[in-house]
Amino acid sequence: MTAHQMKLGAFLWATGHHIAAWRHPQAHVTAGVDIDHYIQLARTAEAAKFDMIFCEDAAGAREANVNIASQTSRSIGFEPISLLAALAVQTSHIGLVSTASTSYNEPYGLARAFASLDHLSGGRAGWNLVTSASHIEAANFGATGLRPHADRYERAREFAAVVTALWHGKPDGASGLGHDGRSFSVRDALELPRSPQGAPVMVQAGASDVGRDLAARTADVVFTAAQTFEEAKAFYDDLKGRLAAYGREPDDIKIMPGVAPVVAETESEAREKYEELQELIPDDVGVALLSSYLSISDLWRYPIDGPLPELPASEGMQSRQALVIEQSRRDNLSIRQLARHFAGARGHWRMVGTPAQMADELEARFEGGAADGFNVMPSYFPGELDTFAALVVPELQRRGLFRKDYEGRTLREHLGLKRPV
Amino acid sequence: MMRSSNDRGNGTTMKLAVSLPPVEAPSDVQASADPDFALLARFVQKAEAAGLDMVLLADSAPAAGSDTSKRHVPFEATTLLAALATVTSRIGLVAAASTLAHQPYNLARRFASLDIISHGRAGWNATMVADPREAANFSRPEGFSPDDFRRRAEEFIGIVQGLWKGWDADALLFDQHGGRFFDPEKMHLLDHKGEFFSVRGPLNVARSPQDTPVLVMSGLSEPDMDIVARTADVILLDEPSVAGANDLKRRAIAFGRSPGAIKVLMNVAPDAEMAARPDVIADRLEESFRSKSCDGFNILMPPLESVLDDFVDLVLPELRRRGLVRSDYRNATLRSHLGLVEEEGQ
Numbered sequence A: 001m002t003a004h005q006m007k008l009g010a011f012l013w014a015t016g017h018h019i020a021a022w023r024h025p026q027a028h029v030t031a032g033v034d035i036d037h038y039i040q041l042a043r044t045a046e047a048a049k050f051d052m053i054f055c056e057d058a059a060g061a062r063e064a065n066v067n068i069a070s071q072t073s074r075s076i077g078f079e080p081i082s083l084l085a086a087l088a089v090q091t092s093h094i095g096l097v098s099t100a101s102t103s104y105n106e107p108y109g110l111a112r113a114f115a116s117l118d119h120l121s122g123g124r125a126g127w128n129l130v131t132s133a134s135h136i137e138a139a140n141f142g143a144t145g146l147r148p149h150a151d152r153y154e155r156a157r158e159f160a161a162v163v164t165a166l167w168h169g170k171p172d173g174a175s176g177l178g179h180d181g182r183s184f185s186v187r188d189a190l191e192l193p194r195s196p197q198g199a200p201v202m203v204q205a206g207a208s209d210v211g212r213d214l215a216a217r218t219a220d221v222v223f224t225a226a227q228t229f230e231e232a233k234a235f236y237d238d239l240k241g242r243l244a245a246y247g248r249e250p251d252d253i254k255i256m257p258g259v260a261p262v263v264a265e266t267e268s269e270a271r272e273k274y275e276e277l278q279e280l281i282p283d284d285v286g287v288a289l290l291s292s293y294l295s296i297s298d299l300w301r302y303p304i305d306g307p308l309p310e311l312p313a314s315e316g317m318q319s320r321q322a323l324v325i326e327q328s329r330r331d332n333l334s335i336r337q338l339a340r341h342f343a344g345a346r347g348h349w350r351m352v353g354t355p356a357q358m359a360d361e362l363e364a365r366f367e368g369g370a371a372d373g374f375n376v377m378p379s380y381f382p383g384e385l386d387t388f389a390a391l392v393v394p395e396l397q398r399r400g401l402f403r404k405d406y407e408g409r410t411l412r413e414h415l416g417l418k419r420p421v
Numbered sequence B: 001m002m003r004s005s006n007d008r009g010n011g012t013t014m015k016l017a018v019s020l021p022p023v024e025a026p027s028d029v030q031a032s033a034d035p036d037f038a039l040l041a042r043f044v045q046k047a048e049a050a051g052l053d054m055v056l057l058a059d060s061a062p063a064a065g066s067d068t069s070k071r072h073v074p075f076e077a078t079t080l081l082a083a084l085a086t087v088t089s090r091i092g093l094v095a096a097a098s099t100l101a102h103q104p105y106n107l108a109r110r111f112a113s114l115d116i117i118s119h120g121r122a123g124w125n126a127t128m129v130a131d132p133r134e135a136a137n138f139s140r141p142e143g144f145s146p147d148d149f150r151r152r153a154e155e156f157i158g159i160v161q162g163l164w165k166g167w168d169a170d171a172l173l174f175d176q177h178g179g180r181f182f183d184p185e186k187m188h189l190l191d192h193k194g195e196f197f198s199v200r201g202p203l204n205v206a207r208s209p210q211d212t213p214v215l216v217m218s219g220l221s222e223p224d225m226d227i228v229a230r231t232a233d234v235i236l237l238d239e240p241s242v243a244g245a246n247d248l249k250r251r252a253i254a255f256g257r258s259p260g261a262i263k264v265l266m267n268v269a270p271d272a273e274m275a276a277r278p279d280v281i282a283d284r285l286e287e288s289f290r291s292k293s294c295d296g297f298n299i300l301m302p303p304l305e306s307v308l309d310d311f312v313d314l315v316l317p318e319l320r321r322r323g324l325v326r327s328d329y330r331n332a333t334l335r336s337h338l339g340l341v342e343e344e345g346q
Helices: A035-047 A080-088 A107-121 A149-168 A209-218 A229-246 A267-279 A283-294 A318-331 A335-345 A355-367 A383-398 A411-415 B033-049 B077-085 B104-117 B132-137 B146-164 B222-231 B242-254 B278-290 B305-321
Strands: A007-012 A052-055 A095-101 A125-130 A201-204 A221-224 A254-263 A349-353 A373-376 B015-020 B054-057 B092-096 B122-127 B172-175 B180-182 B214-218 B234-237 B263-268 B296-300
Touching (some): A007 A254, A035 A080, A080 A095, A080 A107, A095 A411, A107 A125, A107 A149, A107 B033, A149 A209, A229 A254, A229 A355, A254 A355, A267 A349, A283 A318, A318 A335, A335 A349, B015 B033, B054 B077, B077 B092, B092 B214, B104 B146, B146 B222, B214 B222, B278 B296
Parallel strands (some): A007 A052, A201 A221, A254 A373, B092 B122, B214 B234, B234 B263
16 A cells, blocks of 8 residues: 655746746756756656656746846746657656646647657656636737636636547547537547556646636646645645545545745755845846736836735636735735745745755645645756755655655556546 | 769759658557657667658648558657657657647747757648648638638748747847846747737747758648748658759749758658669669759658668668768758758858
């Protein structure tokens, strides 16, 4: 019997998750054009026995204002499906998960690409379904504006159902898939053999009510952002509680909140490291990033040392907007303070401390039933992934909270997920 | 400029590609994934060791007229290209991808990314055949008329090439101290609004190491030739003719391109003949090449090492002996293999 142990993802993003990471002297500034850098990161994560690496994605620029964009490293990078395919043959065990949007793809093409990735990796692929909430992305796909939230999710539900059907293969005796739905029509079954792990792992991150329902229906893994234990626990209980309605067991979904660690041998070193990064954030970059999480464009009009103004509801990332507003009210933060706070970890749980402190906190959330594992978001690469692997992972292993070696070969086996029938 | 006495007089040698159609895997290969990839990797490594310009990876969803109960090479072409890029270092890698199966923004990103992964060895093979079966899997059960498909494909290709040029080659500054990652003056929005697509840009992948990935076009008919002359780097034809090649060069000039900007490769399937009469195959290739009806050849072959062995071990040495094929890669990118950049080192 496998011990009750936490799952760990290594969330790769450009030069690092901290918005100013690229300016840090130990960050690899050319990460976005250096495949060898990514191969090295994947191998580091694999040597530390992480369950998976995870790549975010957006089908467009991250920032509409070119002056702001030019002060960050996030305007260029690898397209993740091609990146993961390259990493698949340069690694042997680690799971390979990438985001792809249901709003700007067709299910047949996406199902094929991930099935191919699963074959190339011997059963280690996963797809993080997102519906895309950015006007900048929409403008690359003929749309004059974002589709309303509910429409995006209706399309996503149909998309997920078609992809799953394609991965599972055609029913006996059927001549093809024969799907003719509201958003998509697909005639044939996939012309690929069945995926080595039955079907690639399905990941989701939407935290709104419809997002949670879609996850409860279709996801194997859920990524989420939660600052406090209480938030994490509430989300965990809510999502696991929705599974029964779809005939699923609580263990059928692994919930993995993001954690943005800044870790060092001593607490003062860790604080120093964090402050060094915070000092590198230009104010206009911080405010622009905050604006995008709030889905508004004119935050710069308000005094930067004043409070966040009242905001209308948006069609963007609703759960993220609520989280930012809640934080600003709770801690009485100015726009500048809030911007810096979110620029560092984008609303995720920021932890600054020693390996033992970090292990204590992770253990408390894991044993307290607020998480099945964590998606680790290093501040800058490769240094902070190396540090987490060298300092925190051994501490978790000593406590019996994390594996010392892979038990299986496929991502489903790492995660303790059933093989689909 | 140095000229070999045996080439056809303008300093060029024939371009050689091998093509991997999505045929059934040989029966002696197990159904599991690894052996299939290992087999393909060995095949491409062998082609690289022989100094061939590029490997073409076919793709279709599904293959026209195929029986889906048969098992094919279990990889989609762009993901296969990425994987092969990491186990090779010189040979060009070209993946087919249909304009029906992708959005132009997504496809431009995929290939730009593949070009960086391969250090400038990626190409996109855009087929001009509107496959109704493919359309039926991409929410277009009604398909396209040939004329609509052609206008749509032309617009699609223009967007992709435009996105590829959205970042100037020296746009990235990496200025950590000054806080400028890129120069805003060197990033250009596409702002395309056309009949079928509207795409703002910019691409969120950096400029290609070889300027832009190589555009290979195939499945061409007469009305496609203006699109080809305007956009293509390489075209694949089943029956090129001197007249056809000359006509294409004339059209290219009319669009402000140099006559050498497009390489014409002729599809050939020598197969079983090779082992028996390599000199006859070499004669045939030499004759077509010297008549200037093509710039080289695309050898269609199954993913069997024995067939590639015959070509590499028997036909290729004969072509080299005649001075028709260069002896080794001179530069790193696919564009340079194909002579599509200003001649380097001369």
